[in-house]
Amino acid sequence: MAPTSPISKRPATARVRPVPAVSRALAILRFLARQTEPSTLKTISQELEMVTSTCLHILRALVEEQMVQVDASTKRYTLGVGVLSLARSVAENNPFHTLAQPVLDKIAEDWNVTTIGVKVAGIEDLVVLALARSRSPFSFYVEVGSRFPALTSATGRLVAAHAALSPAELLKQFRQLRWDNPPDFAQWQKEVQAAGRQGFGIDHGHYMSGITVIAAPVTTAQARMTHALVAVGVTDQLTKGTTQALAKALLEEARTLSQTLGGRP
Known part of the structure; x- marks a missing residue:
C-alpha cells in the first residue's frame, strides 16, 4: 500500500x-x-x-x-494598477504562459492577427495570460491580466459548449452579455453547438463590429476546458477560406498544447 x-x-x-x-x-x-x-x-x-x-x-x-x-x-x-501587477506575476509564472507565448507569436506573425492566451475561470470570467500583437494598424486593446465575461465572443461559445448548463441557465447568462451586434439566443445556441462539433468557435462581428474572433480550447485529459487560444482580426481582411484555415491552425496548436500540458492529445 x-x-x-x-x-x-x-x-x-x-x-x-x-x-x-x-x-x-x-x-x-x-x-x-x-x-x-x-x-x-x-x-x-x-x-x-x-x-x-x-x-x-x-x-x-x-x-x-x-x-x-x-x-x-x-x-x-x-x-487599480496593483491588480494588474499581481495578474502579470501570476501569468508570467504560469506554465501555460511559458508554453503558449511562442505559439501566439508564431500565429500572429504568420496570419497577421492579434493572438491571446486566456485562462477559463468557470462560466464567469476569462483572464488574459499571454498575447502577441499583429503587424497591422488595427489595434485591439487588451493587456495581460484583463478580464472578460466567459461566455462572450468566440471563446464564450466554446465555454458554453463545454459547460453542463441547462438552456434556462444559458439564457440567463446570455442576457448578461454585452455585444456591439448581439445575436439572438437561438442563433447563439446553434453557434455553440457548432463550436462543440467543430472544436473551435468563431464570432463574426457580434462582439465587436467589423472584427472576427476565433478561439480553440486547451483541455485536460478529462476534456475539461481550462484555457483557450484566441485570434482577433479585421473581418474585411479575413476571407471565409482564410478564417477556416486559421481556425484549423489554431485548433491544431491548441491540441498540441493540451497534450504538452498533460491533457488530451
Whole structure:
C-alpha cells in the first residue's frame, strides 16, 4: 500500500475560518472587475449590501495599496494598477504562459492577427495570460491580466459548449452579455453547438463590429476546458477560406498544447 500523503491526513471537516474584512475586500474587487464604468461608494455599498462606512474604510485601504483607484473629482472607484501587477506575476509564472507565448507569436506573425492566451475561470470570467500583437494598424486593446465575461465572443461559445448548463441557465447568462451586434439566443445556441462539433468557435462581428474572433480550447485529459487560444482580426481582411484555415491552425496548436500540458492529445 502506498504511503498516505500529508494532504490526505487533514481532517475532512477542517474549515477555514472566515475573515470578514478579507471577504469584503475581495467582494469589492470582484464587483469593480465586472463594471464597465467607475462606481460610486453608494453603488458599491448598496450592491454588496455593505455598511457604507465599512465599505469606505476598505476602499481607502485598497486605494492605499493601489488595488483600487479613485477619481478625486468624481469620487468614483475603479480597479487599480496593483491588480494588474499581481495578474502579470501570476501569468508570467504560469506554465501555460511559458508554453503558449511562442505559439501566439508564431500565429500572429504568420496570419497577421492579434493572438491571446486566456485562462477559463468557470462560466464567469476569462483572464488574459499571454498575447502577441499583429503587424497591422488595427489595434485591439487588451493587456495581460484583463478580464472578460466567459461566455462572450468566440471563446464564450466554446465555454458554453463545454459547460453542463441547462438552456434556462444559458439564457440567463446570455442576457448578461454585452455585444456591439448581439445575436439572438437561438442563433447563439446553434453557434455553440457548432463550436462543440467543430472544436473551435468563431464570432463574426457580434462582439465587436467589423472584427472576427476565433478561439480553440486547451483541455485536460478529462476534456475539461481550462484555457483557450484566441485570434482577433479585421473581418474585411479575413476571407471565409482564410478564417477556416486559421481556425484549423489554431485548433491544431491548441491540441498540441493540451497534450504538452498533460491533457488530451
